[in-house]
Amino acid sequence: MPSHNASNERAKRRYFAFLKEAKRHGEDTVDAAAMALARFEAYTGFRDFKSFHVEQAIAFKKHLANRDTGNGTLSKATLLTTFANLKRFFQWLSGQPGYRSKLTYSDAEYFNLSEKDTRIATARRPRAVPTLEQVQHVIASMPATTELERRDRAVIAFTLLTGARDGAIASAKLKHVDLAARSFFQDAREVRTKFSKSFTTFFFPVGDEVTRILVDWITHLRRELKWGNDDPLFPATRLVQGPTSQFEAAGLEPKHWSNADPIRRIFRTAFEAVDLPYFNPHSLRNVLVRLGEERCRSPEDFKAWSQNLGHEQVLTTFTSYGHVDTRRQADIVQSLRSTPSTFAQSPEDLALAVARKLLEQGLLVQGSSVESSRASSVRTSTPPPKHQAENEGCPAPHAQPN
Structure with missing residues (x-):
């Protein structure tokens, strides 16, 4: 049984150089692509990539999904990463000399994981974080x-x-x-x-x-x-x-x-x-984000806190680390249930106040989707009185779980 295919090796070598030099990916990304291709070639018996057809992709997905590793089947996240790497490779390969007449760009779509399995693979789960x-x-x-x-x-x-x-x-x-x-x-x-x-x-x-x-x-x-x-x-x-x-x-x-x-x-x-x-x-970064959520009292405060962690965009801090602990979530919801609301504004007025404060702090770039929504709201709503606009403020940001 063959252990490699010379033609495939040459194609892979060009692809790895493309990832590293053209796409500027690191060694970890190249290694992940190499691992995915090794799994696929082992399944096909190292058949030439020029003989690829969509039935191979479909059969390989079923094979890998049911493969017993000794500790159970592969996780959905591993499957998603493997198939995504294969999809990108065959999309690239379809445009290379010698393969254009053998492959089509759309053939690679057959490596897509089902929508259900993709949601499972990308679902955000609470992480154990120390206090x-x-x-x-x-x-x-x-x-x-x-x-x-x-x-x-x-x-x-x-x-x-x-x-x-x-x-x-x-x-x-x-x-x-x-x-x-x-x-x-x-x-x-x-x-x-x-x-x-x-x-x-x-x-x-x-x-x-x-x-x-x-x-x-x-x-x-x-x-x-x-x-x-x-x-x-x-x-x-x-x-x-x-x-x-x-x-x-x-x-x-x-x-x-x-x-x-x-x-x-x-x-x-x-x-x-x-x-x-x-x-x-790495869990201590989550500790620091939660500490920031408690101590920061303005968008500028949290922006500085986020920047201190090395995040260029404050949303990275919110979406990647800003999970509210379940116990803390229960406390917050309970306190909101017993405390009357102090906002007499409509949702549109509140959104405008937030957008205006972010613009003042330089945390919102004009032309962004949020700014576009703001401009749309201005056209369709009545502006608040001047004294109200001057006194509007932005509450301290709190991360919300996805």
């Missing part, structure tokens, strides 16, 4: 006797202070943290940031003790170890061969972790030590 008090308790409970223990405690403190992703934390240098300004400059030239964006994060107000832990750690690196600006903020563990010929931890080594796995292990160990379920480093 701020739980994270503070974890940090306070961590031992800090040895140098490695102090580093591990500072890792979680820094994650809570900045909301940085684990890849950025693993690659950060001492020079990227300004203690005087209480900021972390995520320089994409040296820090592994998402989408290679450079931005500055100012420490979130999560407690003076959390800040002190980070300050003590950086002071230790600079004053006691005499490390410089280009040394890692969180160095790797130095391993030496012990008396039993086994490798043992022996302090710090002035080099970065190669990936974020050690940071996740630190989180797992710390949370399990206080009998809490494991929450990954």
